[in-house]
Amino acid sequence: DQQVKQNSPSLSVQEGRISILNCDYTNSMFDYFLWYKKYPAEGPTFLISISSIKDKNEDGRFTVFLNKSAKHLSLHIVPSQPGDSAVYFCAASATQLTFGSGTQLTVLP
Amino acid sequence: DTGVSQDPRHKITKRGQNVTFRCDPISEHNRLYWYRQTLGQGPEFLTYFQNEAQLEKSRLLSDRFSAERPKGSFSTLEIQRTEQGDSAMYLCASSLAYGNNEKLFFGSGTQLSVL
Secondary structure, three states, X not given: OOOEEOOOOEEEEEOOOXXXXXXXXXXXXXXXXXXXXXXXXXXXXXXXXXXXXXXXXXXXXXXXXXXXXXXXXXXXXXXXXXXXXEEEEEEEEOOOEEEOOOEEEEEEO | OOOOEEEOXXXXXXXXXXXXXXXXXXXXXXXXXXXXXXXXXXXXXXXXXXXXXXXXXXXXXOOOEEEEOOOOOOEEEEEOOOOHHHOEEEEEXXXXXXXXXXXXXXXXXXXXXXX
């Protein structure tokens, strides 16, 4: 069973516009959520996180929103840059990190 | 560079052979994790250590897989009698665990191909 789901395998956005990546989860025990970015042939790199006691966390161009009632998480990148093109993984933690299947973001110049 | 280091980066082996991978975590980190990632999927948890103690193993970790962290520093993951289904990227991560909000730092992985 997939406890963390990223239903969009890919997303294309024009440079300078907003990228919105979505993630849904099913396990109510998850209390900490993270986004990782992955370039080809590299390991995932931590991007931003949010605790379940918050509904928003911001770090520069990156903002993560958490809607606990909907069990939904989103990552906003604004403005998007070509260097943001990568696979983005949503992850959630109760005891271990559980990852979604990823969304390939392509930012077009 | 004080990041997580994995060796080798790539490994090609024949079915039935044994392989061993090494991971050197960030030096002050007390937890070390092994994950496996296949194409189109996110990383899947295999096992983790706190210092030298192996605290949890996934049901994905068959008895052909064994992991060690002998002195609470580097770790090895061995796969015996490899099968084609073992072909994947094997990722190591480490963290300095405090409370529940734990960030994992990943290495670049070992890409295993079983022919």
